[in-house]
Amino acid sequence: MNYLILDLEWNNTFGRKVTLNEIIEIGAVLLGPDLAEIGRFSTLVKPQIGRKLNARTKRLTHITNEEIRGGLSFHEALKRLESFIGGEEAAMLSWGDGDLRVLIENLNCFFHTERIPFLQYYLDLQRYYHLICGRSMSQQIALSGAAAELGIDPDRYALHRALDDSLLSADCFRAVFDRARVDQMVQKCDEQFYRRFLFKPYIIKDLSNPAVDPGKMVCLCDRCGGSAQRTGPWKFFNGAFHAPFFCRTCRRKLNFSIRFKQYFDRVEVKTRTTDGDGETSHANANKSAETDVRKNQVISAKSHES
Ligand SMILES: [Zn+2]
Numbered sequence: 654m655n656y657l658i659l660d661l662e663w664n665n666t667f668g669r670k671v672t673l674n675e676i677i678e679i680g681a682v683l684l685g686p687d688l689a690e691i692g693r694f695s696t697l698v699k700p701q702i703g704r705k706l707n708a709r710t711k712r713l714t715h716i717t718n719e720e721i722r723g724g725l726s727f728h729e730a731l732k733r734l735e736s737f738i739g740g741e742e743a744a745m746l747s748w749g750d751g752d753l754r755v756l757i758e759n760l761n762c763f764f765h766t767e768r769i770p771f772l773q774y775y776l777d778l779q780r781y782y783h784l785i786c787g788r789s790m791s792q793q794i795a796l797s798g799a800a801a802e803l804g805i806d807p808d809r810y811a812l813h814r815a816l817d818d819s820l821l822s823a824d825c826f827r828a829v830f831d832r833a834r835v836d837q838m839v840q841k842c843d844e845q846f847y848r849r850f851l852f853k854p855y856i857i858k859d860l861s862n863p864a865v866d867p868g869k870m871v872c873l874c875d876r877c878g879g880s881a882q883r884t885g886p887w888k889f890f891n892g893a894f895h896a897p898f899f900c901r902t903c904r905r906k907l908n909f910s911i912r913f914k915q916y917f918d919r920v921e922v923k924t925r926t927t928d929g930d931g932e933t934s935h936a937n938a939n940k941s942a943e944t945d946v947r948k949n950q951v952i953s954a955k956s957h958e959s
Contacts, residue, residue: 654774657743678814680819682823693816768847848917854917896909898926905928
């Protein structure tokens, strides 16, 4: 299998009806199965929606409006990229999945499709790097940071230009390449891949949603561990269902909230229990103490009688 390491530059723009991360440059390097370079691909893309680059894009890429005017059309650039990849089986690699998302966003905008014609296999190089280094994805490392960790001098490359970023990515890939792990992590880009990739996680707002598990909507008292009783209706706000509860054992009010978030193949559940009302729960404690005193009096009275 060959490896196509792809990098895109884009310009965030908006037209009359769309906002788009419009692709302005495509860079790629193709490696053979032995990671030797087969070829390089680089082209500027002439924007169709945002004719002028915004300040951030100009600052980041140093690409000028004059330069992109001489670029290929998006359609032509894709055709050339496809023939550059050739007929061999190839896995596309990118640092993070942002490039893939932006490519799909552009295909969707200009050709009304969410399928990348030349994509057969995909590997998120950033994710792969994190796994190889045993690092959590919650602290994502930038390409330049990874290069620094690997002792690759980023000054040899012009950062934030598509070809240079893909060459730098290729060097990072070579440095952490492990064929077995790569084979394991490369994903075949079938319908299931796209469904998963394009799935947008959302918070469930409707109690009747089948993903809402009533067995999870149980409030356990954070003091005694016993299950508290619900004393009011469920209400949805701030991204979660909320209801008041009461622990009979501790005689205290509790506020319980639960959030269901639907991911492609799982539902994430987060709960939170807080003190219902400091004052009331204090008053309840006093009341229960009084009750205990009265009970004792009754018992002593009884024992006196007998
Ligand atoms: Zn309790």
